[in-house]
Amino acid sequence: MDFGPYLLLATLEGAVGAAVLALTALGLSLVFGVMRIVNVAHGAFFMLGAIVAWWVADTLAAGPALNFLAALVISPLAVGAVAVLAERLVLRRLNYNPESTIVATIGLLYVIEQVALMTYGPDARPVVAPLDFRVQLPWFGYSGYKLLVIGASIVVMLAVWWGLTRTRIGLMMRATQFDSETARAFAIPVDRVYGGVFAFGAMLAAIGAVLVVPIQQAHYLMGNDPLLLSFIVVIIGGLGSLRGTVLAAVIIGLSDGIISVFFSPTLAKIIATLIVAMILVIRPKGLFGTQSA
Amino acid sequence: MVESVKPNRKKQISGVSRRKALAGLGGAAAGATVSGVLPGFVRYAQAQTSAPIKIGFQVHRTGIGAAYGRWYDRTTRAAAQLINESGGINGRPIEIIAEDDGTDPKRGAEVVEKFATQHGADVAFGTLFSHVVIGSAPRAGELKIPYFVVSEGHHVASGILNRYTLQPGITDVKSQVQSMAPWVASNLGKKVTMIYPDFAFGHDHRDYFSAAMAAQGGEVIGKIAIPPTESSFFKYFPKIPRGTEVLYHVMVGPGVLTFVKEMGEFFGSKRPEIFGFIDSLEAVSINSPGLEFLEGSYFWEANPRYAQAKSSKFDAFYRAKVGVDETGASVDDPKDIATYSHMFGCWETLHTIKQGMEAAGYRGPGDRAKLIEAVEAIDNMEESQAHPQGAKIFNGKTHQVFGHQFISKVGGGKLNVVHKTSIEDGFYKDEVDYTSQPL
């Protein structure tokens, strides 16, 4: 394939990766930014979102579009409920201590993965995309659904941005993130904000997963890579900066796609990984970091 | 472990001897003295003749191999039940002691140790993933417990393992790959591009197929190794060189369906011939949404997933016993697709263990060396109830078995066999003689 079209293809692929990554990372960024805890189970919530989506589609069997829309509603709610439960039963009792939380969320990750394995099984299963068309470009064909994913991700991110900056709940979240002690003094129910943020973060991961499941398949180990990538994106972007998180997702997604054009695949991954590490070495607080980590 | 048989723990088998040694030595011995006096593996008294023969089954219940592990488990239990119903081994029933290895080489080694020293298992058996085999085999050799793997890796025959590790139930990848080349070159095309995971397993495909194609006057013009952490593949397809006549794919792991789907999106209707290893779609229905474009493409199969008109009565018997229907799905759940091209290895290996133990007059762990020699002495395996996949030839020197391979074409939502290789197509020069190693 000629260089131009190849680059276009790699850029498109990178954009799809960035779109899903941005959503997943946005969820983690909120949890990390507001609660200051490393939630190792974030990838497990992502995986759970995908599995619930498959389950909804399989049970409902009402045609691809309806199945998908139902999954888009039910899956985040179900995952949010699990997150609330985990927050109430475990994290709150640990007082959100960063170190104990790592152990507890590793435990949670094991539990969720094993339950998924026992109920859903070890297979990778697809959900049919809600729309079935292939965009035939002069050089190659491209999945129309993947383009839809990019659009949907932008819509969700705009909604989150609106919610954070224009609503009362968003204000409370930002206040808690800025200084939880002062927020408490101003009668903001910090505990409930924490619970809400934790659930909302998990729900964003689930939305990302529902979007991805017609492209990849639901599998009980699928959460590990999104977890690592989300963490990377959140830190590169700069802790507490949503703008930074989104930009970092775009940079990482696109660089992964574009670097693959020039090198053999595994070497491209190594180079992309090292470049991202060096960004942080040069700018230790991330691209838009205002808070010290 | 709802359905598994609970082992009788043989506790502290050798603790006694160590305590005795302690008394003798006064506990003050230096390392060298102690290691001379206290061998790690202590042979214990022969079990009574009616006690079951214990087969430690290293199973991938969790981790990346879980989809295979589940079917390895079902096949193993079916074979064990059959053997027990027909009188066991030397009149003794067999007991399967299954334990999860997490598809992890470190845990795999620990599980083999547990079989040998905790459960008092007679043999260890059943591992699929190559890294678990290679991680566990040194420990099996040191503990001198026969280790029967069902992995299709070339590790056994390559000579890097040891005399206690054998693969008598499934052909290795070198042989499989090599036997495909003549048919591919003469029926599909001579210019091949290969897409494979950047794993050792993928490299085996690359190296052995390239060599075999060259011998047929063909050429591998593109080699695309996919990194292990990848979950989307589309961006790699432009690397397929122009002039590719055949696309050869072999992928493993949960991303395989994505891979095949994206390949379809990329090519649309203008595609080269496609030849894949069924590993890309084991445990996945070929009628899954997104796989329509595979119609008319070809797959290697070790054992045809769809029952064929020419299938033997042994295959039908085996399907019925394991609980697999004519389409390769579980009889209980048509969405639960078997790993049909691999799991027969468990069935056949258990029967080979039986044959070896009976030939050796096996009575207990003291006869393990005799068992190894008896299995090494096996050569021809007839197509039979014990070997439903077909006839095989076992090479006692390399500890590797060789069998027929199949090439199937996707048509009408089924896999239809179009070619069956001869056993000799897969032969290659011996790379090791394990029989020269001490037992």
Place this chain on the structure above:
Amino acid sequence: MRSRWVNKATALHLGVIAVLFALQFVLPDYHHVNLARVMVLASFAMGYNIAFGYTGLLSLGHAMFFAAGLYAAGLMALFAGVGAGGGLLLGVIAGLVVAAAVGCLALRTTGVSFMIVTLMFAQAAFLATFYFGEYTRGDEGFVIPSNLRSLFGLSLVEPTTRYFVALTLFSLCMAVSFAIARSSMGRVLAAIRENEERTRMLGYNVFLYKLVALVISGAISGAVGAAYGMLFGYVGATFASIQYSILPLLWVLMGGAATVLGPFVGTLLMFYLVDISSGFTSANMLIVGLALIGLILFFPKGILGTLRERAAPWLP
């Protein structure tokens, strides 16, 4: 008062080594080899603890240091016929060099940024084991020829030798941890962990102290990697994966960060949690997960950390 505590602590640690020495004569074969393995892995955790527990450097890259030692010893054995003694030395050097190089770059960052930078370097190292598959055999890995696995003429294939080597390694790592915890350097490290800015204001070269701690930690991890390969005969990419960066963190947190014996307690506990649960149920990870959550609810600072806080303030 203080010196009595020191004596009490010294006695406890010597006692632990004595008990471990004695246990080899009474343990059945299976637990004998398990304990050897746990001691080796606990040494890895103790190395990790020097960076994480004592200095507050939350690294997610220690698999890279472990793998540096493992591959240095393994590849040199495979291609140059280097035995266990040379392999262990190479392991220490490899761990040390890699930690120094990574440290010079990564220690420009702090906190979670440090965590991510170490993670990324380790991920690149993990991928490199695949990229150089021609030599490493990638995921499959390779077996170290058993004739090279001997130290001072003693075969490491023998269970008793293996146990002695494991115990020696463990004792050495414990001595290093103990010495650091008790030294003035240890107090500076703790000061950095508690308040880096203030320590800098007091005139300490914080970067250098952190680098030294990371290099010691990396060298121990490299030594353990080499020892693991030599004792159990296998080298593979799994040991370079993120899992082996998270495990020492988990072991240390379970046992108690910044306690000398915590890493051992955590490693032992996790080993038998997995081993026992997978013996009676196929839902073993469920049991392990619930146990982790339950334990951390009762012992939020890890077992020995919580014990120190509540009952035994003299624990180092």
